[in-house]
Amino acid sequence: MRLNQLEYFIKVVECGSITKAAQELYLSQPSLTKAVSGLEAEYDLKLFDRTAKGLSLTPKGRDFLEYAKGVIDSSQALNTTFGKEGHPSIQRVAIASQQFDFIYDILLSLYKENTEELLQIDLQENDRGEIVRMVKERRADIGILVVTERNSKPFKSELQGKNLEVHILDRSPLYACMGSRSGLYDHETVDVEEAEQYLHVALDTEQTLRRELRYKNGMSEGLNREHLIFCNTMGVCRKFLEETEALLLAPKWVLGFFEDTKIRSVPLMMNGESYPQIHYLVWIKRVKEEFHPLEERFMKLLNEHFSCSD
DSSP states (O other): OOHHHHHHHHHHHHHSSHHHHHHHHTOOHHHHHHHHHHHHHHHTOOOEEEETTEEEEOHHHHHHHHHHHHHHHHHHHHHHHHSTTOOOOOEEEEEEEOOOSSHHHHHHHHHHHTTTSOEEEEEEEOOHHHHHHHHHTTSOSEEEEEEETTTHHHHHHHHHHTTEEEEEEEEEOOEEEEOTTSTTTTOSSEEHHHHTTSOEEEEOOOHHHHHHHHHOTTSOTTOOTTSEEEESSHHHHHHHHHHSSOEEEEOGGGGGGGTTSSOEEEEEEETTEEOSOOEEEEEEEETTOOOOHHHHHHHHHHHHHHHHHO
16 A cells, blocks of 8 residues: 555545546546555455446445545645654643642643743543553653552552653642531541541542452551442542532642632541551653653653642
């Protein structure tokens, strides 16, 4: 398959006949027919039905047309960006992240520093498993997520097997977040035994996390596993906290979502002392791959944010 074969095929579709397409392409009809037949032979499919009114695409031909247009568009984009007459290069940063209250301000600062540049800032918020997959599969270049003290070593081993590296940004205990309908609303701290009596919302949709929270002993102190709702956006979590007695146990990096609301966040305790399990905010990337300038600046702003918040 050659690009000009796809271009010829698309032109035939646009014109509705071999004769008219050959005229517009300045080709002989036999040459154009041979090019289209070559595609049909290569992919073992019939692209056109011949009717009294001319040519019409077969069902497979319609599907093939969409892919052909995609290939041609991609080829043109490559020539536009990297060819001799290409446009100025676009600076790009692609981030996969869980939902955190700090990341939007950092991206805004990045934009304000580069208002004269062509930028592509791609932020995709997802669960932990999908973030790892996105970085591994090059759908994102930087991943930002939370791991617990308990699973940090297995997580690091998992990443090594995927040719990814992990770096710690910050650490945080857990907080109990609640709305005014909660019986714990006026408490200055919440003990895990108190927390277990309430409905809980969990901000993640990862299947592994669901199994751990529901079924594994020792994985979820403070969570009522019989009364648990999984949410994948802070908006849904906030709604449940405001309208029910539910609790959300969360590290400090999401507490900013509750500013200007009546939701309170207080330290989670165990037996009168600070809850022992620490959470780590980490970033991941592919091993031995250097950052582009915009990625480097994003990481500098990210590290500066946590240096200033210490």
